Amino acid sequence: MKEQIxxxxxxxxxxxxxxxxxxxxxxxxxxxxxxxxxxxxxxxxFGINIGVEDVTEENFNTVEAIQNLIEEKxxx
Amino acid sequence: MSIVSPQFFGFVIVLLFLYxxxxxxxxxxxxxxxxxxxxxxxxxINIIYLVLTTTSVFISGIIIHNLNLEIKNLVGLxxxxxxxxxxxxxxxxxxxxxxxxxxxxxxxxxxKYSAYIYSLFGLIxxxxxxxxxxxSESVNxxxxxxxxxxGISFYIFQAxxxxxxxxxxxxxxxxxxxxxxxxxxxxxxxxxxxxxxxDLLKDQFFRKVKINYDDLRDxxxxxxxxxxxxxxxxxxxxxxxxxxxxxxxxxxxxxxxxSVIFYGIRIYTDFSGGIDIVRGVSKxxxxxxxxxxxxxxxxxxxxxxxxxWHITLGTWLKDYLFYPINFSSPxxxxxxxxxxxxxxxxxxxLSLSISTFVIYFIVGIWHGAGFKYVAFGIYNGSIIxxxxxxxxxxxxxxxxxxxxxxxxxxxxxxxxxxxxxxIGRFFTRASGxxxxxxxxxxxxLNFDLRGINREVFASFSLxxxxxxxxxxxxxxxxxxxxxxxxxxxxxxxxxxxxxxxNILVIIILVSFLxxxxxxxxxxxxxxxxxxxx
Numbered sequence: 049m050k051e052q053i054x055x056x057x058x059x060x061x062x063x064x065x066x067x068x069x070x071x072x073x074x075x076x077x078x079x080x081x082x083x084x085x086x087x088x089x090x091x092x093x094f095g096i097n098i099g100v101e102d103v104t105e106e107n108f109n110t111v112e113a114i115q116n117l118i119e120e121k122x123x124x
Numbered sequence: 125m126s127i128v129s130p131q132f133f134g135f136v137i138v139l140l141f142l143y144x145x146x147x148x149x150x151x152x153x154x155x156x157x158x159x160x161x162x163x164x165x166x167x168x169i170n171i172i173y174l175v176l177t178t179t180s181v182f183i184s185g186i187i188i189h190n191l192n193l194e195i196k197n198l199v200g201l202x203x204x205x206x207x208x209x210x211x212x213x214x215x216x217x218x219x220x221x222x223x224x225x226x227x228x229x230x231x232x233x234x235x236k237y238s239a240y241i242y243s244l245f246g247l248i249x250x251x252x253x254x255x256x257x258x259x260s261e262s263v264n265x266x267x268x269x270x271x272x273x274x275g276i277s278f279y280i281f282q283a284x285x286x287x288x289x290x291x292x293x294x295x296x297x298x299x300x301x302x303x304x305x306x307x308x309x310x311x312x313x314x315x316x317x318x319x320x321x322x323d324l325l326k327d328q329f330f331r332k333v334k335i336n337y338d339d340l341r342d343x344x345x346x347x348x349x350x351x352x353x354x355x356x357x358x359x360x361x362x363x364x365x366x367x368x369x370x371x372x373x374x375x376x377x378x379x380x381x382x383s384v385i386f387y388g389i390r391i392y393t394d395f396s397g398g399i400d401i402v403r404g405v406s407k408x409x410x411x412x413x414x415x416x417x418x419x420x421x422x423x424x425x426x427x428x429x430x431x432x433w434h435i436t437l438g439t440w441l442k443d444y445l446f447y448p449i450n451f452s453s454p455x456x457x458x459x460x461x462x463x464x465x466x467x468x469x470x471x472x473x474l475s476l477s478i479s480t481f482v483i484y485f486i487v488g489i490w491h492g493a494g495f496k497y498v499a500f501g502i503y504n505g506s507i508i509x510x511x512x513x514x515x516x517x518x519x520x521x522x523x524x525x526x527x528x529x530x531x532x533x534x535x536x537x538x539x540x541x542x543x544x545x546x547i548g549r550f551f552t553r554a555s556g557x558x559x560x561x562x563x564x565x566x567x568x569l570n571f572d573l574r575g576i577n578r579e580v581f582a583s584f585s586l587x588x589x590x591x592x593x594x595x596x597x598x599x600x601x602x603x604x605x606x607x608x609x610x611x612x613x614x615x616x617x618x619x620x621x622x623x624x625x626n627i628l629v630i631i632i633l634v635s636f637l638x639x640x641x642x643x644x645x646x647x648x649x650x651x652x653x654x655x656x657x
Contacts, residue, residue, distance in 0.1 A: 079427070080442050081512065084450045084479075085472055088459060100451045101292035103443075 049094075053114050056089045066111065073109045083108060090114070096121040125165045127315055127401055128354055135162070136405055143409060144335055151333040152306055155409070159311040163274065170273035173235075177228055178308045181283040182301050184224035188290050189297035191217045221291050228280045235272050240493030275314040277490065281440050283308050286322045288444050295323055303330065310411075312402035316395065318416040319436040328411045336410055341630055342615045343407030348633050349604070350400025353393035356597040361390045364584050369553055369563075376575020377567040384546045384567075387553050389598065392420065395434070419605045420545075424537040426507045429545055430487075437490070441483050449479040473513055481505040491552055496560055500551040507544060 054066045060082050072078045078086065086108075087098045096118060107117045125132050139158050147154045163171055191213050198206050286307070290297055298304045306329055313320055368375055368383035375383070396417040406413045414436050423429035430438055449455060455475045462471030481502070488501025511518075527533055547564065554560035581591065607614075618626050 079431070080446055081476055084447070084476060087451065088456070088472070100447045101294070103447050103451075104294075 049118065050111060050115055052093060053090070053111050053118070056086065056093065057111070060085055060089075069110060069112070071109055072111070073105055078108065090118060094118050094122065125162065127398065127405075128351060136408065140408055143333060148333050151409075152303065152329050155310065155329070156302060156306040159306065159309040159314070162311040163309060163314060166274045170276075173231060173273045173276060174279065174309055176231065177280055177283050178305050179301075180224050180227050181287050181308070182298075182304045184220050185287055185290050185297040185304070186299070187220050188217050188287070191220075192290075192293050217291060221287060224287055225284060228284055232277055232280050235276055237493040275316070278313060278317045278319055279308050281319045281437070282313070282321075285319065285440055285444060289322065298322075298326070310406075312406040313413065315402060316398050317434075317436055318399060318403070318414045319440050320413060324414065325411070333410065338615075338619060339407050339410050341618065341626065343404045344630060344633050345615060346400045346404030346407060348404075348636060350397040350402075350404060352597065353397030353400065353601065356593055357601065358390050358393040358397060360586060360590050360594045361386050361393075363586050363590075364581075365390050365553070367584055369555070372563050372566060375580065376572045377570035378573050379575045379580055380563055381546070381567040381571070382576055384549050384553070384563075385542075387549055388421075388542070388546055391549075392417075393601070419609045421542060421605065422538060422609050423541050423545075424534060425511060425541055426504060426544055427511070429541055430504070430508075437487075441486060445486065446479055446483050449482060450475060455479065469516075470513070473509070476512065477509045480509050484508070494556070496551045496554065496557040499557050499560070500548055503548050503551065 054064075057066075057072070057078075058064045061077060064077065070077065083103060087103065090096065091098055098117065098121065102117060102121075107113055125135070135158075139154065142154055143151050160171065163174060194213050195210055198209055201209065289295060298307070303326075307320070307322060307325060310320070310325075310329075365383055365387045368380060369387070372380050372383075399416045403413045403415070416435050418432040418435065420429055420432040423432050455478070458478070459472055459475045462474035465471065466474070484501040484505035485498065486501070487504065488497040488499070491497045491500065550560040550563050551557065554563055586594075618629060
C-alpha cells in the first residue's frame with residue numbers, strides 16, 4: 049500500500065523524492081491543490097471515502113500517516 | 125483605544141502585574157474581564173454583537189456536541205436502523221450549523237455591505253471618505269461608525285471555525301460559557317486578528333500561569349518590531365501613497381507605479397506591524413497566537429504570496445470553504461466528468477478552478493463592498509488558475525531556453541510576483557474600479573522615469589529627516605526579512621547567548637519602546653488599515 053501511495057504522490061509531484069518520515073505538509077511538498085487531487089486519487093484507488101473532516105495535518109503530514117488513515121477507512 | 129497608544133501599554137502593564145501576581149489563580153477570568161473592558165472602551169454598544177456571536181455559537185456547539193455523542197452511542201442497533209438514525213442526527217447537526225452560520229455571517233454581511241447598498245440607492249447622502257480615501261462611495265459617517273463593530277469579521281470567523289471543527293468531531297465542546305467567551309473576545313486579537321483556533325489556544329488560556337523569561341523577551345521583541353514597522357515606515361510612506369492616489373494625474377506613470385509599490389510596503393508594514401504588536405502583547409501573557417505573515421515579498425508566485433499573506437484567513441478559507449467545496453458531491457461529479465473528457469491531467473482543473481474563483485471572490489469581498497473588490501478577487505483567481513493550467517508549458521519553455529532553478533531565476537520569479545501583486549493592489553487602493561483601470565493605463569502609457577525626481581518627493585509633506593528615517597527603516601526591514609527567510613532566528617540566537625547579552629538587549633529594547641510609545645504618540649494617530657475589517 050505504501051508504494052501505491054508514493055506512486056500517487058509522485059504522479060502529482062514529479063520531483064517528489066520519498067524518504068522515511070518526509071513531512072509532506074510541514075515541508076511544503078503538498079499544497080491545498082495537491083491535497084484535493086491526492087484525496088480524489090486515494091478514494092478512487094482504494095475504494096474509500098476520505099471526507100473533509102479527515103483532511104488534517106496529522107492524517108496527511110507523512111506517507112505513513114496517510115497509510116494509517118487508509119487502513120482505518122478500509123476497516124470501516 | 126489604539127494599540128500603539130500609551131494608554132494601551134499602560135493597560136497592558138497593569139494587567140501583566142495582576143496576571144502574574146495577585147490574580148494569578150484566576151488569570152483567564154482577568155483576561156476575559158480585560159477583553160470586555162477593552163471592547164467597551166471602543167464602543168460599549170457593540171458588545172451586543174460580540175455577545176450574540178458568543179452565545180449563538182456556544183449554544184449551537186453544545187447541541188452539536190451532544191448530537192456527536194448520540195452518533196457514538198448508536199451501538200447494538202440493526203445496521204439499517206443505525207444508518208437511518210445516523211442520517212437523521214447528521215441532518216439535525218447540519219441544520220444547527222447552518223442556522224448558526226446564517227445568524228453570524230448574516231450579521232457580518234449587514235454590517236459590511238448595507239452602507240454600500242444604501243449608498244447605491246441614494247439613501248445616504250453625506251460624503252465621507254473612509255480608509256484614507258479608498259472607499260469613496262457616499263456613506264454616512266455616524267451610521268458607518270455604528271455599523272462596523274471592532275473586529276467583527278475576525279471574531280465571527282474564529283467562532284464559526286470552532287463550530288465547524290465541532291461539527292467535524294475534531295474536539296468536544298467547551299462547557300463553560302465564560303471560557304468560550306474568552307476565546308471569542310481575547311483582546312489582542314480584536315483589532316485585526318489573527319484568526320485563532322480553539323485547539324491551539326484553549327490550553328494556553330486555562331493552564332497554570334508561570335512567568336517565562338523567553339516569552340517576555342520574545343513578546344517585547346515582537347512589539348518593538350511591530351511598532352517599528354507601523355511608526356517608522358507605514359505612517360510615513362502613507363503620506364506619499366495618499367497624495368498620489370487622491371490625484372494620480374499630477375504624477376508620471378512611473379511615479380504612479382512607484383506609489384503602488386509604496387502602498388504594498390505601507391499595507392504590509394501596517395498590517396504585519398499591528399499583528400506583531402498584538403502577538404507580542406499576547407506573548408507577554410504566555411499565549412502564543414498564530415503567525416499571520418511569512419515574508420510575502422519573497423513569494424515566487426501569486427499562490428505562494430497568498431500562503432504568506434494573512435495566513436490565518438487563508439487557512440480558514442482553505443479548511444472551511446476550499447476543501448468542503450472540492451469534496452462535495454457536485455464537485456466530485458464535475459471532477460470525474462473533467463477527467464473523462466479532458467484527461468487526468470487537465471480534467472481536474474475544472475473543479476479546482478471553480479473553487480479557486482469562489483475563494484478569491486470571497487477574499488475580494490471580505491476586503492469590502494464594491495466592484496473593485498470583486499475585480500481584485502477575479503484578478504487573483506485568474507492568475508492562479510492560469511498558472512496551474514500553464515505549468516507544463518512553462519516547464520517546456522524553461523527546458524528549451526536552458527533555464528535552471530538557480531538564484532537568478534528565483535529572483536526573476538520574486539520580481540514577477542511582486543509586479544503582479546502591485547497591479548492587483550491598484551484595485552484595492554484606488555477609489556473605484558474604473559479609477560484603478562485608469563491608473564494602470566496611466567502607469568503604462570505615461571511611464572516616464574524622469575517623473576521620479578527630487579521635486580516630486582519634495583512636494584509631499586515629509587521632511588528630509590522623514591525620508592532618511594524611511595529609507596533606513598525599509599533597508600533594516602529588508603535585512604530582517606531576508607535573514608528570517610534564510611532561517612535566522614534572533615530569538616533563538618538570544619536564547620543561546622549569555623544572560624548578560626539578553627538582559628542588555630531587553631533593557632535597550634524596553635527603553636526604545638517607552639521612548640517610542642511616548643515620543644511618537646503624535647505620529648501614530650492614524651489607525652490600522654485592517655481595523656476596519
